[in-house]
Amino acid sequence: MVTKDTKPVIFLFTFPLQGHLNPMFQLAKIFFNHGFSITVIHTEFNAPNFSNFPHFTFVSISDGLSEPESYPDVIEILHDLNSKCVAPFNDCLKKLLSEEPTAACVIVDALWYFTDGLTEKFSIPRIVLRTVNLSSFVAFSKFHVLREKGYLSLQESQGDSPVPELPYLKMKDLPWFQTEDPRSGDKLQRGTMKSMKSSSGIIFNAIEDLEPDQLDQSLKEFPVPLFSIGPFHRYVSASSSSLLAQDMTCLSWLDKQATNSVIYASLGSIASIDESEFLEIAWGLRNSNQPFLWVVRPGSIHGKDLIEILPKGFIESLQGRGKIVKWAPQPEVLAHRATGGFLTHCGWNSTLEAICEAIPLICKPSFGDQRVNARYISDVWKIGLHLENRIERLEVENAIRTLMTSSEGEEIRKRIMPMKETAEQCLKLGGSSFRNLENLVAYILSF
Structure with a gap:
């Protein structure tokens, strides 16, 4: 636990989709409970409700996004955000670091692939939050191989055939993006993989005891520290980051x-x-x-x-x-x-x-x-x-x-x-997630 008089600052850059906001805010609360000060950088699109998180500082950046209904698919929104947020995020980070020059690190959602290289010029470590589990992470990491071998085009014609490189999976199970242009999905994969491999570490909302083989594969594939500290929602009391009103x-x-x-x-x-x-x-x-x-x-x-x-x-x-x-x-x-x-x-x-x-x-x-x-x-x-x-x-x-x-x-x-x-056991003293979180906190404090 970090002592109160140190209070190192972590910047978190949220990605504005519901399935990404929830784990990022849970992670923010985990770090807050470990004594860190939290500054949340977010887009105007799908902006979070600040009142649910009174202990965090919120900074909004322009995203230049037109109405989402005008986009044919989610992947196009994602790429557009990555191109239009470069300058606003750069300016925001520059300003924040002038106010908090000793900030410990910035944690970005993996979908913000444009941040690869940008944080280096500010000499601040960049840790990536990947919101999938380890099994899916391994499948995504082999995406280029799957594409080269033509497996992705076999998803319908040979859907029940096994995938030699991925035990347990069939062709129809391979990661697929809801997009009209397959090259758009390829671009996303290349961007996120490059961004993660150049990061200072990757955090997973996963439990390594449930996926030990996939953890071993991930460690071989990625030359950066990996921290599986899930399930996030079990560390913290509920506070909603829902974009829609919940019917209680x-x-x-x-x-x-x-x-x-x-x-x-x-x-x-x-x-x-x-x-x-x-x-x-x-x-x-x-x-x-x-x-x-x-x-x-x-x-x-x-x-x-x-x-x-x-x-x-x-x-x-x-x-x-x-x-x-x-x-x-x-x-x-x-x-x-x-x-x-x-x-x-x-x-x-x-x-x-x-x-x-x-x-x-x-x-x-x-x-x-x-x-x-x-x-x-x-x-x-x-x-x-x-x-x-x-x-x-x-x-x-x-x-x-x-x-x-x-x-x-x-x-x-x-x-x-x-x-x-x-x-339940992984979060207790000596459990894998408990241990990994302790290591992650120590790692961030070592920067």
Whole structure:
């Protein structure tokens, strides 16, 4: 623990997407609790709510972004932010360092690949936060090999074929970016890899005990210190960095449900599905006869609104057995005694939160690391079921019934319990994440 009279400053540069803001703010609170002073650099786009973090200093930079709706895909927004934030971030860092010349380091999200080289001219160490787990990290690190060997173009024609370089994965599981231009995804990979390899270290919201082989591979691939200190959210008390208003009525609704009876469904903060898939999921949830809490956020259905799509009388037919909200306080929902299963996009934040509560999963991945996570969940860790085929109501219904009411579901529930215990033990004195965090704090103080 850093003593109060030293109070070294850490600058954190957040990336303005929900799945990246959450772990960065959790990390900021971890460092604050270890005696560091925190200055958060953020874009005007998706600016965080300062009032939730009264102990941090916030500095806004211009991002030059036009309305996000005018962008064809998320990857284009990402590249645009990386080009338009160079000068504003440079000016901001210069000003901050004139005020805090002894700042310990700057921690940037891995998606800010433009920061490679920029921090060097200010002679301040740059540590990167990578928000995926180690298994996905290894898959991403081999992206150039996968592209060169033509594997990425085989994802549909030979989807079930194994990937020789990545045990456990099939061609259809390889990291894929939601973009209209494959070269855009390649550019992202090259940028993030170069930026990470030139950094002073990489932080993961991961548990090395769950992925020891992938840790060994990562250490061979990357010549910088790696610190797996997850699960972040278990170190700190909850304070919301949510960009959407959370509907807290879902917690009182859960209070009225039987223990382990509710299937919680949420497909994340970015991915969108088409109308037909949405309807198949709706009927699958209804026909399963399990109580369900379903998050349908604005923009999650291509070009449509929830009320337009649901058949007339659908809500009434549930007879109170289902609740649909625009956004939910997910950690609290997963921790609730009534929640018994999670239909998820398999983003790493969601996967880790589910493991920490021993909630088995039904996987419906979309892009990026989600496909890798889904394969590990279903085939390696065996803590969930994978909706691998075209999404149809019967498949959804059967997966829910299997998970919630069958002996197979009970076996899955038993297998996730040791993973929950590992997630708890790693944070205790002598545990891997506890040890790695102590090493990380000492490393930052050595700069």
